[in-house]
Amino acid sequence: MNWGVILLIIIFQPEIRRALEQLGTNKFTKLFGMDKDIATRTKEDIYKITIAATELAKSKTGALIVIERDIKIKDIVSTGVEINSEVSPQLLVNIFVPNTPLHDGAVVISDNKIAAAACMLPLASDTDIAKELGTRHRAAIGISKESDSIAIVVSEETGKISVAKDGTLIADVREDVLKKILISNIVTKRFPERENKNTGSFEKIREKINNFKTKKS
Numbered sequence: 001m002n003w004g005v006i007l008l009i010i011i012f013q014p015e016i017r018r019a020l021e022q023l024g025t026n027k028f029t030k031l032f033g034m035d036k037d038i039a040t041r042t043k044e045d046i047y048k049i050t051i052a053a054t055e056l057a058k059s060k061t062g063a064l065i066v067i068e069r070d071i072k073i074k075d076i077v078s079t080g081v082e083i084n085s086e087v088s089p090q091l092l093v094n095i096f097v098p099n100t101p102l103h104d105g106a107v108v109i110s111d112n113k114i115a116a117a118a119c120m121l122p123l124a125s126d127t128d129i130a131k132e133l134g135t136r137h138r139a140a141i142g143i144s145k146e147s148d149s150i151a152i153v154v155s156e157e158t159g160k161i162s163v164a165k166d167g168t169l170i171a172d173v174r175e176d177v178l179k180k181i182l183i184s185n186i187v188t189k190r191f192p193e194r195e196n197k198n199t200g201s202f203e204k205i206r207e208k209i210n211n212f213k214t215k216k217s
Contacts, residue, residue, distance in 0.1 A: 039187060041112055045087040046182045049109070052092035053152050053161050054175045062156030063096040064106040064136045066121070069186065071147040077108050080119030087114055096154075106139065106151070122146055124167075133169075140164035150185060152178070 049065060056063045066076070081102060085091060087109060095102050095117050105118035121139035140151035145167040153162045163170045163181055173181065 038112075043183060043187050045109070045112055046179065046186060048087050048089045049092065049152065050175055050179045050182065052089040053154055053178060055089065055093050056096055056154045057159045057161050060156055060159040061093075061096050061098065061154065062103075062136060063092075063152075063154040064121070064139060065092065065152040066106050066108045066119070066140075066143055067150045067152070067182070067186065068108060068110040068115075069148045069150065071149070073108065073110075073143070073147050073149060076106075076119050076121060076143065077110065077116045080105060080108065080116035082116050083114045084116075085114045087112065106143075121151075137162060137164070137169060141167060141169055144168075150182065 049067070053063065053065065066073070091114065092107065094100075095107055097103055102117040106121050107117045108115045108119050122142040122145075123135065123138045124141035124145060134155075134157075136153045136155070140153045140162070141164045143149050143151050144164040148166070151164040153164065154160075155162070160172045161174075161178055163173055163178065165181070165185065170181065
């Protein structure tokens with residue numbers, strides 16, 4: 001019996017290896033019906049990121065948020081301070097408060113977690129962007145060129161939100177446009193069969209943020 005098990009492992013080694021490689025990927029989670037929960041959680045995280053970016057824009061607080069997709073950027077995460085926290089609009093806003101330890105650099109969101117803050121990103125060359133754009137925009141374009149990550153920039157000078165994707169900067173996007181860009185490039189592409197138009201979660205999260213701000217004031 002023992003030899004039979006060993007023999008089976010040897011014979012089916014390639015298949016076993018491929019199955020293990022699927023661990024944590026879309027194909028694996030779909031086999032066990034877990035992709036619905038991940039898709040819902042990812043969409044809710046996008047809502048939270050969108051709300052945080054909008055709040056930062058209102059106060060003209062400079063920010064740089066990188067959302068990891070299929071290409072892992074552990075080397076970037078390792079340059080910052082590990083956080084490993086659930087995605088929270090309040091936490092994202094607080095990280096970028098000026099003159100605090102973590103405000104300078106980028107926040108990286110990986111696997112539905114705020115993985116690290118104060119991360120250093122590669123800068124795009126001057127020829128790739130307009131002269132009036134600063135270091136955060138150059139860094140956003142740089143990381144979107146070297147990986148498939150999507151970077152969100154909030155300008156501290158104008159309060160405008162920009163999105164860097166595939167080496168291209170989409171400037172001055174509104175809250176609803178930012179939400180659509182992130183959902184279409186992260187949720188829809190990864191879970192096309194799970195996409196729907198329900199925005200109830202977004203409104204609930206927005207209400208929670210407003211309640212939080214009211215209590216704080």
